[in-house]
Amino acid sequence: MQKKFTSFKELGLVNSREMFAQAVKGGYAIPAYNFNNLEQLQAIVMACAETKSPVILQVSKGARQYANQTLLRHLAAGAVEYAAELGASIPIVLHLDHGDSFELCKDCIETGFSSVMIDGSHLSYEENVKLTRQVVEYAHQHDVTVEGELGVLAGIEDDVHAAQHTYTEPDQVEDFVKKTGVDSLAIAIGTSHGAFKFKPGEDHEIRLDILAEIERRIPGFPIVLHGASSVPQELVQMINAHGGKLKDAVGISEDQLRLAAHSAVCKINIDSDGRLAMTAAVRKVFDEKPEEFDPRKYLGPARDALKKLYIHKIMNVLGSNGKA
Protein backbone atom coordinates (compact mmCIF):
# COMPACT_ATOMS: atom_id res chain seq x y z
CA MET A 1 0.00 0.00 0.00
CA GLN A 2 1.32 3.46 -0.97
CA LYS A 3 1.95 5.45 2.20
CA LYS A 4 0.22 8.84 2.32
CA PHE A 5 2.12 11.86 3.69
CA THR A 6 0.37 13.08 6.84
CA SER A 7 1.34 16.54 8.04
CA PHE A 8 1.21 17.14 11.80
CA LYS A 9 -1.02 20.11 10.99
CA GLU A 10 -3.78 17.77 9.77
CA LEU A 11 -3.70 16.15 13.22
CA GLY A 12 -4.11 19.44 15.10
CA LEU A 13 -0.57 19.24 16.51
CA VAL A 14 1.99 22.06 16.66
CA ASN A 15 5.77 22.13 16.30
CA SER A 16 7.93 23.26 19.22
CA ARG A 17 9.12 26.63 17.85
CA GLU A 18 6.62 28.99 19.47
CA MET A 19 6.40 26.85 22.61
CA PHE A 20 10.16 27.14 23.16
CA ALA A 21 10.29 30.86 22.39
CA GLN A 22 7.66 31.44 25.10
CA ALA A 23 9.36 29.10 27.57
CA VAL A 24 12.76 30.77 27.17
CA LYS A 25 11.18 34.20 27.59
CA GLY A 26 9.04 33.12 30.55
CA GLY A 27 11.73 31.18 32.45
CA TYR A 28 9.93 27.83 32.57
CA ALA A 29 10.27 24.43 30.88
CA ILE A 30 7.83 22.36 28.84
CA PRO A 31 7.18 18.81 30.08
CA ALA A 32 8.32 16.14 27.63
CA TYR A 33 6.61 12.97 28.79
CA ASN A 34 7.14 9.62 27.05
CA PHE A 35 4.15 7.44 26.26
CA ASN A 36 3.73 3.86 25.05
CA ASN A 37 0.10 3.13 25.86
CA LEU A 38 -3.35 4.56 26.38
CA GLU A 39 -3.17 5.03 30.15
CA GLN A 40 0.07 7.02 29.95
CA LEU A 41 -1.42 9.26 27.27
CA GLN A 42 -4.64 9.77 29.25
CA ALA A 43 -2.68 10.73 32.36
CA ILE A 44 -0.52 13.20 30.41
CA VAL A 45 -3.50 14.89 28.76
CA MET A 46 -5.54 15.01 31.97
CA ALA A 47 -2.62 16.53 33.91
CA CYS A 48 -1.79 19.10 31.23
CA ALA A 49 -5.41 20.05 30.58
CA GLU A 50 -6.05 20.52 34.28
CA THR A 51 -2.97 22.70 34.76
CA LYS A 52 -3.28 24.41 31.34
CA SER A 53 0.24 23.38 30.43
CA PRO A 54 1.63 22.98 26.90
CA VAL A 55 3.08 19.51 26.43
CA ILE A 56 5.46 17.44 24.33
CA LEU A 57 4.34 13.84 23.82
CA GLN A 58 7.48 11.79 23.27
CA VAL A 59 7.67 8.54 21.34
CA SER A 60 10.88 6.53 21.39
CA LYS A 61 11.92 4.03 18.75
CA GLY A 62 11.04 1.34 21.31
CA ALA A 63 7.59 2.87 21.82
CA ARG A 64 6.96 2.76 18.07
CA GLN A 65 7.87 -0.91 18.03
CA TYR A 66 5.82 -1.68 21.14
CA ALA A 67 2.64 0.22 20.40
CA ASN A 68 2.61 0.51 16.59
CA GLN A 69 3.33 3.90 15.11
CA THR A 70 -0.04 4.18 13.35
CA LEU A 71 -1.90 3.68 16.60
CA LEU A 72 0.41 6.15 18.37
CA ARG A 73 -0.26 8.80 15.73
CA HIS A 74 -4.02 8.38 16.12
CA LEU A 75 -3.66 8.49 19.90
CA ALA A 76 -1.75 11.78 19.61
CA ALA A 77 -4.40 13.23 17.29
CA GLY A 78 -7.04 11.99 19.73
CA ALA A 79 -5.17 13.74 22.52
CA VAL A 80 -5.81 17.11 20.88
CA GLU A 81 -9.57 16.48 20.82
CA TYR A 82 -9.55 14.89 24.26
CA ALA A 83 -7.84 17.94 25.81
CA ALA A 84 -10.49 20.17 24.22
CA GLU A 85 -13.22 17.91 25.64
CA LEU A 86 -11.61 18.39 29.05
CA GLY A 87 -12.04 22.13 28.51
CA ALA A 88 -8.45 23.07 27.61
CA SER A 89 -7.15 23.60 24.08
CA ILE A 90 -3.51 23.07 24.97
CA PRO A 91 -0.73 23.06 22.36
CA ILE A 92 0.53 19.49 21.82
CA VAL A 93 3.76 18.46 20.10
CA LEU A 94 4.32 14.89 18.91
CA HIS A 95 8.06 14.32 19.16
CA LEU A 96 10.38 11.47 18.16
CA ASP A 97 12.67 10.78 21.12
CA HIS A 98 16.25 9.70 20.32
CA GLY A 99 15.90 9.28 16.56
CA ASP A 100 19.01 7.41 15.43
CA SER A 101 18.88 7.73 11.64
CA PHE A 102 17.77 10.05 8.87
CA GLU A 103 15.35 7.35 7.64
CA LEU A 104 13.59 7.07 11.02
CA CYS A 105 13.25 10.86 11.32
CA LYS A 106 11.94 11.08 7.74
CA ASP A 107 9.40 8.35 8.40
CA CYS A 108 8.14 10.16 11.49
CA ILE A 109 7.93 13.48 9.65
CA GLU A 110 5.90 11.75 6.90
CA THR A 111 3.49 10.22 9.38
CA GLY A 112 2.47 13.21 11.48
CA PHE A 113 5.26 13.96 13.97
CA SER A 114 5.71 17.70 14.51
CA SER A 115 9.18 17.45 16.03
CA VAL A 116 12.06 14.98 15.85
CA MET A 117 15.27 14.41 17.75
CA ILE A 118 18.27 13.25 15.80
CA ASP A 119 20.69 11.89 18.35
CA GLY A 120 24.10 11.93 16.73
CA SER A 121 25.86 12.29 20.06
CA HIS A 122 27.75 8.99 19.65
CA LEU A 123 29.25 10.07 16.34
CA SER A 124 32.33 12.18 15.78
CA TYR A 125 31.60 15.92 15.90
CA GLU A 126 31.80 16.20 12.09
CA GLU A 127 29.52 13.19 11.53
CA ASN A 128 27.03 14.51 14.10
CA VAL A 129 26.94 17.89 12.31
CA LYS A 130 26.45 16.19 8.92
CA LEU A 131 23.63 13.87 10.02
CA THR A 132 21.86 16.55 12.04
CA ARG A 133 22.08 19.00 9.12
CA GLN A 134 20.56 16.38 6.79
CA VAL A 135 17.59 15.88 9.12
CA VAL A 136 17.11 19.63 9.61
CA GLU A 137 17.04 20.24 5.84
CA TYR A 138 14.28 17.68 5.34
CA ALA A 139 12.33 18.54 8.51
CA HIS A 140 12.24 22.26 7.86
CA GLN A 141 10.74 21.70 4.41
CA HIS A 142 7.72 20.41 6.33
CA ASP A 143 7.86 22.92 9.20
CA VAL A 144 8.91 20.17 11.62
CA THR A 145 11.32 21.24 14.37
CA VAL A 146 14.53 19.36 15.19
CA GLU A 147 16.41 18.67 18.43
CA GLY A 148 20.09 17.78 18.18
CA GLU A 149 22.46 16.55 20.88
CA LEU A 150 26.02 17.37 21.87
CA GLY A 151 27.76 15.45 24.63
CA VAL A 152 26.96 11.95 25.86
CA LEU A 153 24.85 11.02 28.89
CA ALA A 154 26.14 8.14 30.99
CA GLY A 155 24.08 4.96 31.02
CA ILE A 156 22.12 3.57 28.10
CA GLU A 157 23.27 6.34 25.79
CA ASP A 158 26.88 5.41 26.19
CA ASP A 159 27.58 1.72 25.67
CA VAL A 160 31.30 2.18 25.59
CA HIS A 161 31.91 4.21 28.77
CA ALA A 162 28.73 3.25 30.62
CA ALA A 163 29.68 4.97 33.86
CA GLN A 164 31.20 8.10 32.34
CA HIS A 165 29.50 11.29 31.27
CA THR A 166 31.00 13.15 28.37
CA TYR A 167 29.86 16.64 29.23
CA THR A 168 28.87 18.98 26.45
CA GLU A 169 31.80 21.13 25.43
CA PRO A 170 30.63 24.79 25.59
CA ASP A 171 33.23 25.65 22.95
CA GLN A 172 31.33 23.56 20.39
CA VAL A 173 27.72 24.68 20.87
CA GLU A 174 27.74 27.88 18.84
CA ASP A 175 29.38 26.22 15.86
CA PHE A 176 27.03 23.19 16.08
CA VAL A 177 23.89 25.29 16.21
CA LYS A 178 25.06 27.48 13.33
CA LYS A 179 26.18 24.61 11.08
CA THR A 180 23.18 22.35 11.67
CA GLY A 181 20.28 24.83 11.93
CA VAL A 182 18.72 22.84 14.80
CA ASP A 183 15.83 24.37 16.73
CA SER A 184 16.92 23.09 20.14
CA LEU A 185 19.94 21.41 21.66
CA ALA A 186 20.10 18.55 24.17
CA ILE A 187 23.15 18.80 26.40
CA ALA A 188 24.98 16.49 28.81
CA ILE A 189 25.58 18.06 32.23
CA GLY A 190 25.43 15.00 34.47
CA THR A 191 21.86 13.77 34.04
CA SER A 192 21.39 10.22 32.76
CA HIS A 193 18.61 7.89 31.68
CA GLY A 194 16.87 5.40 33.96
CA ALA A 195 16.34 5.07 37.71
CA PHE A 196 19.96 4.56 38.80
CA LYS A 197 21.61 7.85 38.03
CA PHE A 198 24.26 7.97 40.73
CA LYS A 199 26.22 5.30 42.56
CA PRO A 200 26.04 5.20 46.37
CA GLY A 201 28.42 7.80 47.75
CA GLU A 202 28.70 9.61 44.42
CA ASP A 203 28.10 13.37 44.17
CA HIS A 204 24.46 13.93 43.11
CA GLU A 205 24.96 17.39 41.67
CA ILE A 206 24.49 18.18 38.00
CA ARG A 207 26.82 20.69 36.33
CA LEU A 208 24.74 23.87 36.30
CA ASP A 209 28.00 25.75 35.73
CA ILE A 210 28.34 24.10 32.29
CA LEU A 211 24.70 24.98 31.56
CA ALA A 212 25.41 28.63 32.46
CA GLU A 213 28.46 28.68 30.18
CA ILE A 214 26.46 27.17 27.30
CA GLU A 215 23.76 29.76 27.84
CA ARG A 216 26.42 32.48 27.68
CA ARG A 217 27.64 31.13 24.31
CA ILE A 218 24.17 30.84 22.71
CA PRO A 219 21.93 33.29 24.61
CA GLY A 220 18.21 32.54 24.35
CA PHE A 221 18.72 29.30 22.43
CA PRO A 222 16.37 26.50 23.61
CA ILE A 223 18.22 23.87 25.66
CA VAL A 224 16.89 20.36 26.42
CA LEU A 225 17.62 18.15 29.43
CA HIS A 226 17.33 14.40 29.00
CA GLY A 227 17.49 11.93 31.86
CA ALA A 228 15.76 14.35 34.22
CA SER A 229 13.72 12.00 36.39
CA SER A 230 14.00 12.60 40.13
CA VAL A 231 13.30 9.00 41.15
CA PRO A 232 11.00 9.93 44.07
CA GLN A 233 12.07 7.84 47.05
CA GLU A 234 8.49 7.35 48.24
CA LEU A 235 7.75 5.55 44.96
CA VAL A 236 10.87 3.40 45.27
CA GLN A 237 9.88 2.52 48.85
CA MET A 238 6.32 1.70 47.77
CA ILE A 239 7.59 -0.60 45.03
CA ASN A 240 9.92 -2.38 47.45
CA ALA A 241 7.22 -2.59 50.14
CA HIS A 242 5.04 -4.49 47.67
CA GLY A 243 7.56 -7.05 46.51
CA GLY A 244 9.78 -5.02 44.21
CA LYS A 245 13.55 -5.06 44.28
CA LEU A 246 14.94 -1.66 43.39
CA LYS A 247 18.19 -1.08 45.19
CA ASP A 248 20.00 2.27 45.22
CA ALA A 249 17.58 3.89 42.75
CA VAL A 250 18.31 7.63 42.74
CA GLY A 251 17.63 10.62 40.49
CA ILE A 252 18.18 14.35 39.94
CA SER A 253 17.14 16.71 42.72
CA GLU A 254 14.03 18.72 41.95
CA ASP A 255 15.75 21.84 43.32
CA GLN A 256 18.40 21.59 40.62
CA LEU A 257 15.79 20.95 37.93
CA ARG A 258 13.85 24.01 39.08
CA LEU A 259 16.97 26.13 38.65
CA ALA A 260 17.54 24.64 35.20
CA ALA A 261 13.92 25.32 34.20
CA HIS A 262 14.39 29.02 35.08
CA SER A 263 17.35 29.19 32.72
CA ALA A 264 17.53 28.47 28.98
CA VAL A 265 16.36 24.88 29.57
CA CYS A 266 12.95 24.83 27.95
CA LYS A 267 12.28 21.07 27.58
CA ILE A 268 12.73 18.56 30.39
CA ASN A 269 12.41 14.84 29.58
CA ILE A 270 10.74 12.62 32.15
CA ASP A 271 10.06 8.94 31.57
CA SER A 272 11.45 6.85 34.44
CA ASP A 273 9.48 8.67 37.16
CA GLY A 274 6.28 7.75 35.33
CA ARG A 275 7.38 4.12 35.09
CA LEU A 276 8.01 4.10 38.85
CA ALA A 277 4.62 5.68 39.63
CA MET A 278 2.79 3.11 37.50
CA THR A 279 4.77 0.18 38.87
CA ALA A 280 4.20 1.25 42.49
CA ALA A 281 0.45 1.57 41.95
CA VAL A 282 0.13 -1.76 40.10
CA ARG A 283 2.23 -3.61 42.68
CA LYS A 284 0.11 -2.19 45.51
CA VAL A 285 -3.10 -3.50 43.91
CA PHE A 286 -1.59 -6.94 43.22
CA ASP A 287 -0.23 -7.16 46.74
CA GLU A 288 -3.35 -5.95 48.55
CA LYS A 289 -6.01 -7.48 46.28
CA PRO A 290 -4.61 -10.72 44.88
CA GLU A 291 -8.09 -11.69 43.72
CA GLU A 292 -8.22 -8.76 41.24
CA PHE A 293 -7.85 -9.59 37.55
CA ASP A 294 -9.65 -6.80 35.70
CA PRO A 295 -6.89 -4.67 34.08
CA ARG A 296 -8.94 -1.53 34.68
CA LYS A 297 -8.65 -2.16 38.41
CA TYR A 298 -4.86 -1.89 38.34
CA LEU A 299 -4.24 0.26 35.28
CA GLY A 300 -6.80 2.80 36.61
CA PRO A 301 -4.84 3.40 39.84
CA ALA A 302 -1.62 3.46 37.78
CA ARG A 303 -3.13 6.18 35.61
CA ASP A 304 -4.24 8.17 38.67
CA ALA A 305 -0.73 7.95 40.14
CA LEU A 306 0.79 9.10 36.86
CA LYS A 307 -1.57 12.06 36.61
CA LYS A 308 -0.66 13.14 40.14
CA LEU A 309 3.06 12.87 39.36
CA TYR A 310 2.74 14.87 36.13
CA ILE A 311 0.76 17.63 37.84
CA HIS A 312 3.40 17.82 40.56
CA LYS A 313 6.18 18.18 37.96
CA ILE A 314 4.30 20.89 36.07
CA MET A 315 3.37 22.93 39.16
CA ASN A 316 6.42 22.47 41.36
CA VAL A 317 9.38 21.81 39.05
CA LEU A 318 8.82 22.99 35.48
CA GLY A 319 6.54 25.98 36.05
CA SER A 320 4.58 25.43 32.82
CA ASN A 321 1.14 25.65 34.49
CA GLY A 322 -1.09 28.30 32.98
CA LYS A 323 1.22 28.73 29.96
CA ALA A 324 -0.95 26.93 27.37
Ligand code: G3H
Ligand atom coordinates in the same frame (compact mmCIF):
# COMPACT_ATOMS: atom_id res chain seq x y z
O1 G3H B 1 15.52 7.95 26.64
C1 G3H B 1 14.91 6.91 26.83
C2 G3H B 1 13.45 6.99 27.11
O2 G3H B 1 13.22 6.85 28.49
C3 G3H B 1 12.70 5.99 26.30
O3 G3H B 1 13.00 4.71 26.72
O4 G3H B 1 13.70 3.52 24.65
O5 G3H B 1 12.88 2.26 26.66
O6 G3H B 1 11.29 3.59 25.26
P1 G3H B 1 12.70 3.44 25.75
Ligand code: 13P
Ligand atom coordinates in the same frame (compact mmCIF):
# COMPACT_ATOMS: atom_id res chain seq x y z
P1 13P C 1 14.59 9.60 32.49
O1 13P C 1 15.01 8.18 32.32
O2 13P C 1 15.43 10.31 33.51
O3 13P C 1 13.14 9.74 32.80
O4 13P C 1 14.86 10.36 31.10
C1 13P C 1 13.97 10.23 30.03
C2 13P C 1 14.52 10.76 28.76
O5 13P C 1 15.51 11.45 28.69
C3 13P C 1 13.78 10.45 27.53
O6 13P C 1 14.45 10.88 26.38
Ligand code: ZN
Ligand atom coordinates in the same frame (compact mmCIF):
# COMPACT_ATOMS: atom_id res chain seq x y z
ZN1 ZN D 1 16.58 10.87 26.55
